[in-house]
Amino acid sequence: MTDIRNAPVGVFDSGVGGLTVAREIMRNLPSEKIVYFGDTARVPYGSKSKETITRYSRQIIRFLMEQDVKAIVIACNTASAFALETVRHEFPLPIIGVIRAGAEVAAAGTRNKRVGVIGTEGTIGSGIHEELLHSLDPDIQVFGKACPLFCPLVEEGWTHDPLTREVASRYLKELQDKDIDTLILGCTHYPLLRSTIREIMGESVRLVNPAYETALELKRLLEKEDLCSRETREEEFPYRFYVSDLAEKFKQFANSILPYDVEMTQKIDIERYYSQPKEGGTDG
Amino acid sequence: MTDIRNAPVGVFDSGVGGLTVAREIMRNLPSEKIVYFGDTARVPYGSKSKETITRYSRQIIRFLMEQDVKAIVIACNTASAFALETVRHEFPLPIIGVIRAGAEVAAAGTRNKRVGVIGTEGTIGSGIHEELLHSLDPDIQVFGKACPLFCPLVEEGWTHDPLTREVASRYLKELQDKDIDTLILGCTHYPLLRSTIREIMGESVRLVNPAYETALELKRLLEKEDLCSRETREEEFPYRFYVSDLAEKFKQFANSILPYDVEMTQKIDIERYYSQPKEGGTDG
Numbered sequence: 358m359t360d361i362r363n364a365p366v367g368v369f370d371s372g373v374g375g376l377t378v379a380r381e382i383m384r385n386l387p388s389e390k391i392v393y394f395g396d397t398a399r400v401p402y403g404s405k406s407k408e409t410i411t412r413y414s415r416q417i418i419r420f421l422m423e424q425d426v427k428a429i430v431i432a433c434n435t436a437s438a439f440a441l442e443t444v445r446h447e448f449p450l451p452i453i454g455v456i457r458a459g460a461e462v463a464a465a466g467t468r469n470k471r472v473g474v475i476g477t478e479g480t481i482g483s484g485i486h487e488e489l490l491h492s493l494d495p496d497i498q499v500f501g502k503a504c505p506l507f508c509p510l511v512e513e514g515w516t517h518d519p520l521t522r523e524v525a526s527r528y529l530k531e532l533q534d535k536d537i538d539t540l541i542l543g544c545t546h547y548p549l550l551r552s553t554i555r556e557i558m559g560e561s562v563r564l565v566n567p568a569y570e571t572a573l574e575l576k577r578l579l580e581k582e583d584l585c586s587r588e589t590r591e592e593e594f595p596y597r598f599y600v601s602d603l604a605e606k607f608k609q610f611a612n613s614i615l616p617y618d619v620e621m622t623q624k625i626d627i628e629r630y631y632s633q634p635k636e637g638g639t640d641g
Numbered sequence: 642m643t644d645i646r647n648a649p650v651g652v653f654d655s656g657v658g659g660l661t662v663a664r665e666i667m668r669n670l671p672s673e674k675i676v677y678f679g680d681t682a683r684v685p686y687g688s689k690s691k692e693t694i695t696r697y698s699r700q701i702i703r704f705l706m707e708q709d710v711k712a713i714v715i716a717c718n719t720a721s722a723f724a725l726e727t728v729r730h731e732f733p734l735p736i737i738g739v740i741r742a743g744a745e746v747a748a749a750g751t752r753n754k755r756v757g758v759i760g761t762e763g764t765i766g767s768g769i770h771e772e773l774l775h776s777l778d779p780d781i782q783v784f785g786k787a788c789p790l791f792c793p794l795v796e797e798g799w800t801h802d803p804l805t806r807e808v809a810s811r812y813l814k815e816l817q818d819k820d821i822d823t824l825i826l827g828c829t830h831y832p833l834l835r836s837t838i839r840e841i842m843g844e845s846v847r848l849v850n851p852a853y854e855t856a857l858e859l860k861r862l863l864e865k866e867d868l869c870s871r872e873t874r875e876e877e878f879p880y881r882f883y884v885s886d887l888a889e890k891f892k893q894f895a896n897s898i899l900p901y902d903v904e905m906t907q908k909i910d911i912e913r914y915y916s917q918p919k920e921g922g923t924d925g
Contacts, residue, residue, distance in 0.1 A: 398693045399683050404796075409682045409886045412912075509793045512688075520807055527804070602693045628696075631912050 363588050365390035365597070366575065367426035369417045372400035373610045374508070374545035375432030378455060380615055381572035382430070383596070386579075388586040391596045392424045396627060398601035401508055402435040403477025403544070410479070414440035416630035418448055420599075427584050430575055431455065434476050434543050434567070438483040451578055458574040459541050459567030460486055464493035466563055467539045471498050473532045473562075475554075476543030478503045486541060500535045504528045504544075511546045512610075522553050529557050541565045549614070595620050601627040647872050649674035649881070650859065651710035653701045656684035657894045658792065658829035659716030662739060664899055665856035666714070667880070670863075672870040675880045676708045680911060682885035685792055686719040687761025687828070694763070698724035700914035702732055704883070711868050714859055715739065718760050718827050718851070722767040735862055742858040743825050743851030744770055748777035750847055751823045755782050757816045757846075759838075760827030762787045770825060784819045788812045788828075795830045796894075806837050813841050825849045833898070879904050885911040 366386075368379050372395045379393050394417050396402075402410050414436050421429055428451040431437045437454025445452040463472050474486040480503075487499040507528075510521045532540065540562050542548055548566050555564060579585045598619055600607045608622040650670075652663050656679045663677050678701050680686075686694050698720050705713055712735045715721045721738025729736040747756050758770040764787075771783040791812075794805045816824065824846050826832055832850050839848060863869045882903055884891045892906040 398689055400688075404684075404887070405682055406886050505797055506790075506793055509790055513789055520804070520811070523804055523807075602689050628912060628915050631915060 360587060361427050362584050363390075363586050364425050364427040365392045365594075366579075367392050367394070367418075367421035367424065367429040368432045369394040369396070369414075369421065369429070369436075370431075370433040370545060371395070371402035371435070372397050373512070373607060376611055376614055377545050377548045378430060378432035378568040378571055379596070381568045382575060383616060385569075385572040386576055388589050389579075390586070390594050392421060392426055393596065393598045394421060394627075395598070395600045395607055397603050397607055398627065401477070402433060403479045403505065403508065405435075405479060407439040407479075407483070410436050410439040411443055412631075413627075414444055415447070416627055418444060418452070419630040420625065420627060422448070422450070424597075426450070428452070428575070428578065428582075430571060432545055432568075432571070434545065435479040438480045438485040451582060451584075453571070453574060453578060455545065455567045455571045456485055456543070457489060458570035459543070459565050460489040461493060462570050463539045463541050463565050464490055464497060466565075467497060469536065469538050470494070470496050471500070471535060471537045471539075473535065473537040473540040474499060474501045474543045475504050475507075475528070475532070475540065475547065476501070477508070478505055480543050486543060500532055500537060502528060502532055504547075507544065507550060508546045511549050516549050517552070521550065522557070525550065525553050526557050529554070533558065537562060539563045539565060541567065543567070598622040599625050601625065644871060645711050646868055647674075647870050648709050648711040649676045649878075650863075651676050651678070651702075651705035651708065651713040652716045653678040653680070653698075653705065653713070653720075654717040654829060655679070655686035655719070656681050657796070657891060660895055660898055661829050661832045662714060662716035662852040662855055663880070665852045666859060667900060669853075669856040670860055672873050673863075674870070674878050676705060676710055677880065677882045678705060678911075679882070679884045679891055681887050681891055682911065685761070686717060687763045687789065687792065689719075689763065691723040691763075691767070694720050694723040695727055697911075698728055699731070700911055702728060702736070703914045704909065704911060706732065706734070708881075710734070712736070712859070712862065712866075714855060716829055716852075716855070718829065719763040722764045722769040735866060735868075737855070737858060737862060739829065739851045739855045740769055740827070741773060742854035743827070743849050744773040745777060746854050747823045747825050747849050748774055748781060750849075751781060753820065753822050754778070754780050755784070755819060755821045755823075757819065757821040757824040758783060758785045758827045759788050759791075759812070759816075759824065759831065760785070761792070762789055764827050770827060784816055784821060786812060786816055788831075791828065791834060792830045795833050800833050801836070805834065806841070809834065809837050810841050813838070817842065821846060823847045823849060825851065827851070882906040883909050885909065
């Protein structure tokens, strides 16, 4: 009989961004196996609606459950903002997102109670960081700013580039005037722009990387639920990567940012996990 | 009994870009009704694979046929490059893309037989412009350049902006050195950057706008097939717009570039038109 504690953790994102979360899990929970799914056929999520993102998230969770995962990390801020509260009641395994852990660290760390958040249009428009931060400390003022060009610039590979710096200084200008002491990097691509953002915001602003904080939250969750792996990660079980499109391109990007070589990336048909919308607007 | 000649033309794109094609049809074929579909839930197409884009195109064609269209214009270069040759044999109505008409005008107009093409990664990677231009004139040399940031810049609204000019001059630099006399704007967003591209490439390079050429090709097709509308466009039949996500945002963008007010934009569930892949790799 297999021990569920030795099952893999499922991690998913709209594409490559969530690899920054997978990377932190690899570093901080080295015994855990990972099954990663990147929805590269429907990327990006940041400009799409709550209803659509929730439907996509359900399809992906069904796929990951077929891979016998013991827990799921939604490694995408937009999907965490739009879908987590709905889907975590619908499926019989623990599901966490990337937003709560970062918000907790920001709330605990801010001295002047002025916190900035940058992310996609979907994440910022959802107001979820504000809601979470207020539930932790009603005195915190939250300043959100959508940065829609950051993801395509990262995917173009222009992470250290004067042009990206100019886009960043334009986006971040209004946050510079707000006297924030903490800035949440509210999109999984943004840690790859960390040095540029650091340079513009200055040393006095603490940058919160939710990818790292989420890996620690996952660790606490697995300990609490007695789900920590009892094996060291076997050489025979590589980290497994699935995508909905362009497996080879994904693998190249993954190899450029992960500490381990990605040996296997497989394309699957995610729309196979579609089901008709039910009365009442959900599609179960 | 209804006259099929008075049926609407179906026009589709991955999102808003195809509106530049719809606009040219409105201007040049004022009696024709239009049903437009923008796949805003799965935009962009330019970074996705041939197989995925072909599957999406089939779903959309099934939807448009339900709207009783008499002909279809694939108003998206990536879908024209990847899907047109396959789908036009699968469905019982005329289907045209946006690539052929522009290629014909470029081939007829170039004096030094050196033609540039800019587009998405998918369109440029497909090599379809080169293939078509060579079939028209084997002596033409074709220089392609993918410009993946142009679409997000247009969608950010930064069409007349020093930053966009800098991105454009970086992308276009290698074409400036190629002594081309003709440049095909191989993505439906790019006519919105026309003045910037004109400024960088200079007056001596002819810019070919396939949106305009495609409207003329549609006109010739409808005449040849005896499908031209016999009615003037009725006030009661507005141009109809459907999207797979974010209808309100689409409507705002549409109203900023179309000569008529968009009164109705309706969201539909495009994945309902999914069917299981058949043996042999197609999903019919």
